[in-house]
Amino acid sequence: MEYEADVIVVGAGLSGLIAAREVGKAGYSAVILEANDRVGGRILTEEVIAGMPLELGAQWIGDTHHRMFTLADELGVETFAQFEDGETTYEINGPVQREEQFQRENADELGELTRVLATIDEFCEQINVEEPWLSQNAAEWDKITAGAWLDAQGLGPTARTMIEICTVGILAVPTHEVSFLDLLYNVAVCGVTAELLAESEGGAQTTRFVGGTSEIPKRLAASLGDAIVLGAQVQTIEYKDGPTSSVKVICRNGVVAHGRQVVVALAPTLAGRITYVPPLPGIRDQLTQRMPQASAVKVFAIYDEPFWRADGLNGQLISDLGPARMSNDSCIADGDVGVILAFLEGEQARTFGRLPQDELHRLVTEELARHFGPRAAKPELVVSGEWANRPFTRGCYNANMGPYVWTNFGSALAAPIGPIKWGATETATSWSAYMEGAVQAGQRAASEAIDAMS
Numbered sequence: 172m173e174y175e176a177d178v179i180v181v182g183a184g185l186s187g188l189i190a191a192r193e194v195g196k197a198g199y200s201a202v203i204l205e206a207n208d209r210v211g212g213r214i215l216t217e218e219v220i221a222g223m224p225l226e227l228g229a230q231w232i233g234d235t236h237h238r239m240f241t242l243a244d245e246l247g248v249e250t251f252a253q254f255e256d257g258e259t260t261y262e263i264n265g266p267v268q269r270e271e272q273f274q275r276e277n278a279d280e281l282g283e284l285t286r287v288l289a290t291i292d293e294f295c296e297q298i299n300v301e302e303p304w305l306s307q308n309a310a311e312w313d314k315i316t317a318g319a320w321l322d323a324q325g326l327g328p329t330a331r332t333m334i335e336i337c338t339v340g341i342l343a344v345p346t347h348e349v350s351f352l353d354l355l356y357n358v359a360v361c362g363v364t365a366e367l368l369a370e371s372e373g374g375a376q377t378t379r380f381v382g383g384t385s386e387i388p389k390r391l392a393a394s395l396g397d398a399i400v401l402g403a404q405v406q407t408i409e410y411k412d413g414p415t416s417s418v419k420v421i422c423r424n425g426v427v428a429h430g431r432q433v434v435v436a437l438a439p440t441l442a443g444r445i446t447y448v449p450p451l452p453g454i455r456d457q458l459t460q461r462m463p464q465a466s467a468v469k470v471f472a473i474y475d476e477p478f479w480r481a482d483g484l485n486g487q488l489i490s491d492l493g494p495a496r497m498s499n500d501s502c503i504a505d506g507d508v509g510v511i512l513a514f515l516e517g518e519q520a521r522t523f524g525r526l527p528q529d530e531l532h533r534l535v536t537e538e539l540a541r542h543f544g545p546r547a548a549k550p551e552l553v554v555s556g557e558w559a560n561r562p563f564t565r566g567c568y569n570a571n572m573g574p575y576v577w578t579n580f581g582s583a584l585a586a587p588i589g590p591i592k593w594g595a596t597e598t599a600t601s602w603s604a605y606m607e608g609a610v611q612a613g614q615r616a617a618s619e620a621i622d623a624m625s
């Protein structure tokens with residue numbers, strides 16, 4: 172139950188797996204300690220029906236997720252394009268309308284929305300993604316919530332609702348829960364608002380993986396051989412800084428690993444639950460006290476065929492009634508089976524996500540029938556994926572920051588503390604919150620550990 176390696180990696184999510192791989196490529200040894208009985212963390216493909224992988228966790232990559240495309244290529248995982256032909260349906264301040272009618276009737280308000288998104292893009296140009304707290308206007312933007320800023324833009328009710336739904340679709344918390352600086356940072360690390368919100372070229376949700384996203388962590392893990400210890404929940408990290416820095420990592424089940432450096436590749440709130448000896452500086456602990464995981468639940472409704480496509484619909488809904496505020500066509504490439512994925516995010520996940528599963532599934536199915544017709548009322552199966560109850564994730568998609576967190580504590584997010592380096596997507600400066608960010612953060616944390624040993 173004792174391991175020894177140059178670098179001990181905590182967490183076999185994508186970030187930790189990548190960090191271990193980079194350490195190996197540089198000629199050093201790595202051991203990964205993973206609390207769960209599987210690798211992948213927030214990536215979780217489940218084959219509920221044979222040949223029908225469902226992505227309970229991460230599902231898509233976008234055109235600018237270059238690290239993920241390269242990784243998939245290296246691992247031999249093929250990709251396919253997200254289906255998006257047809258109209259979206261809208262249920263905002265009234266009954267369900269198809270896209271063409273909704274856009275015609277709300278042209279003025281949608282114009283206002285475009286103006287506000289352009290302002291956000293303009294502000295994002297001022298965001299320093301490496302050190303957001305040093306951005307021009309950081310203090311001003313960090314003391315108000317994103318919701319308060321949006322409320323002050325003079326948007327009509329439809330436009331305000333639309334931007335709330337789309338923003339909660341990214342952050343998975345209400346806009347009044349994050350600072351405006353945090354919203355700008357989340358957009359800036361991805362490019363511009365269109366990259367985040369659009370599903371078309373350049374968006375974050377253009378491409379999926381054949382066989383399921385879990386193929387990526389599974390194949391990465393296979394390439395690392397026996398360097399991964401499952402069921403090893405890290406409880407304590409003892410560390411010594413200086414020219415002969417060292418770490419001793421102790422797990423709940425008695426496993427102990429000794430190394431020169433440690434990469435902690437966990438969401439900040441989970442990293443904050445580990446005991447560090449000596450204790451970490453106050454700023455780091457106060458940061459992890461203030462970075463909660465967001466709230467999202469995915470609900471898949473499975474049908475004998477994707478019947479909505481024949482009606483000229485793309486399977487996407489936007490609704491202020493719910494329970495789901497958004498949905499997607501989630502069929503696999505070349506499959507006959509129809510799958511709609513409904514998203515519950517922020518408050519929707521917290522209220523409806525806590526209902527008994529049968530009731531949640533009934534309410535989601537009723538909503539799908541309002542948008543896609545009576546056939547949607549009779550799915551063959553409904554499957555949902557919840558994350559707050561999973562002890563080694565405790566919410567998703569990622570962590571977020573309320574007012575004053577970036578400016579008062581942000582500098583402690585990724586800064587190494589002696590031999591401790593911080594991985595996980597939350598510490599990325601490109602596509603943070605996404606798999607792309609997890610890869611970038613894993614590479615950065617590994618290179619910090621390698622530099623310290625060279």
Ligand SMILES: Cc1cc2nc3c(=O)[nH]c(=O)nc-3n(C[C@H](O)[C@H](O)[C@H](O)COP(=O)(O)OP(=O)(O)OC[C@H]3O[C@@H](n4cnc5c(N)ncnc54)[C@H](O)[C@@H]3O)c2cc1C
Nearest residue numbers: 182184185186206212213230231405563567595596605606
């Ligand atoms: C429902 C959902 C949908 C998503 N959709 C997308 C999407 O479509 N596209 C996209 O790019 N991203 C998406 N994401 C986000 C993406 O999954 C994450 O950004 C990424 O997987 C994070 O990887 P990570 O390695 O940083 O963290 P994690 O995956 O959280 O890995 C951390 C690992 O550490 C382990 N661990 C926790 N505590 C301990 C401990 N004390 N000791 C040892 N091990 C521990 C965990 O079990 C886990 O394996 C989604 C996430 C979810 C949950």
